[in-house]
Amino acid sequence: MAETNFTKIAYQTLQQGKGLAGLAHKHLSSKLMELIAPDAIPNTKPIPAELFYELRRSVAALEKLDWLDAEQGIYPKSQLFDAPWLEWAARYPLIWFDLPSTWQRRKQKRTRDIPIKINKNVYPDYYLQNFHHQTDGYLSDYSAELYDLQVEILFNGTADSMRRRIIAPLKRGLKRFSNRPKESLKVLDVATGTGRTLKQIRSALKDEELIGIDLSGAYLRQASRYLNSRGEEFAQLIRGNAEEMPFPNESMQALTCVFLLHELPKNARQNVLKECWRVLEPGGVLVLADSIQIADSPQFSPIMEDFHKVFHEPYYRDYINDDIDEKLINSGFQSITAESYFMTRVWSATKPIKVNN
Numbered sequence: 001m002a003e004t005n006f007t008k009i010a011y012q013t014l015q016q017g018k019g020l021a022g023l024a025h026k027h028l029s030s031k032l033m034e035l036i037a038p039d040a041i042p043n044t045k046p047i048p049a050e051l052f053y054e055l056r057r058s059v060a061a062l063e064k065l066d067w068l069d070a071e072q073g074i075y076p077k078s079q080l081f082d083a084p085w086l087e088w089a090a091r092y093p094l095i096w097f098d099l100p101s102t103w104q105r106r107k108q109k110r111t112r113d114i115p116i117k118i119n120k121n122v123y124p125d126y127y128l129q130n131f132h133h134q135t136d137g138y139l140s141d142y143s144a145e146l147y148d149l150q151v152e153i154l155f156n157g158t159a160d161s162m163r164r165r166i167i168a169p170l171k172r173g174l175k176r177f178s179n180r181p182k183e184s185l186k187v188l189d190v191a192t193g194t195g196r197t198l199k200q201i202r203s204a205l206k207d208e209e210l211i212g213i214d215l216s217g218a219y220l221r222q223a224s225r226y227l228n229s230r231g232e233e234f235a236q237l238i239r240g241n242a243e244e245m246p247f248p249n250e251s252m253q254a255l256t257c258v259f260l261l262h263e264l265p266k267n268a269r270q271n272v273l274k275e276c277w278r279v280l281e282p283g284g285v286l287v288l289a290d291s292i293q294i295a296d297s298p299q300f301s302p303i304m305e306d307f308h309k310v311f312h313e314p315y316y317r318d319y320i321n322d323d324i325d326e327k328l329i330n331s332g333f334q335s336i337t338a339e340s341y342f343m344t345r346v347w348s349a350t351k352p353i354k355v356n357n
Helices: 002-036 049-071 077-081 085-108 141-154 159-177 196-204 217-227 266-279 298-310 316-320 324-331
Strands: 186-190 209-214 236-239 252-258 280-291 334-341 344-350
Touching (some): 002 049, 002 077, 002 141, 049 159, 049 298, 049 334, 141 217, 159 196, 159 252, 159 280, 186 196, 196 209, 196 217, 196 252, 209 217, 217 236, 252 266, 280 316, 298 316, 324 334, 324 344
Parallel strands (some): 186 209, 186 252, 209 236, 252 280
Antiparallel strands (some): 280 344, 334 344
């Protein structure tokens, strides 16, 4: 019991520290922007004090659930502390050095400032952008090295806690295949990026085969360094477009997809969900995690409306008003559930089992 209490206090202290660090970074960088690049300041509305209190309550509820899931064994408590801390510390100064170029892109509305060497023919047009105004978009090793730390700062240290919301519905979905050897089950992470989600899934699923697919070769290289650096095969990583994945029909027992849909045009969103349905075995589960939306979290509407102004997110405003449940139904999914946790909404849906007439 004493050990559990100590671990809980350590977790709470870590989360508080990450939250304060994120807020401090934002405050200092805002002041620096006012001094160096005032023309780059986005036109946003002040957030009311009562909304700040609601945000704090939402974060507290998320962290309480995060700890409870670990305590119940949905994932090990060690996962609560798992991060490449030394790498992030070494890369943190690069974020400050990168800020002036980010401000200039925002000021000059340069949204397609991507590396010249990129072969544009292998990417969909909507992908060839500086999402978040970040240097090189998703198309360089430099971008990939900074991404996870940038996201943690953006969400004040709650990004991993929100990602972990997919693990419980994923494990519930895989129980439908409990009559099979775990080693035979395949879990595909769509738009796996740098592999953070796959790393968290592996902490909860020790035997299942994990696969990640992403469009960015640079981000897959970062994922490989992060996941497969211990002399063992941690996950299979494949470069490909989520709208047309290189997998046979009904070849996966579970799919996850985290923080992708809001960066897709509406038609691509539907295409990805249909493709997920195609590669999923009947009875399999799809677990999505993405931004909250106006319909489920109207109290946070001011934050959502400001988000696409501060960051270059060209499809975000359409996303927050889109009906993801309807898109899942149109793709063929059933048993759809959804729940929101702080800034993230998580959907779980199953592919119906075929009935022989």
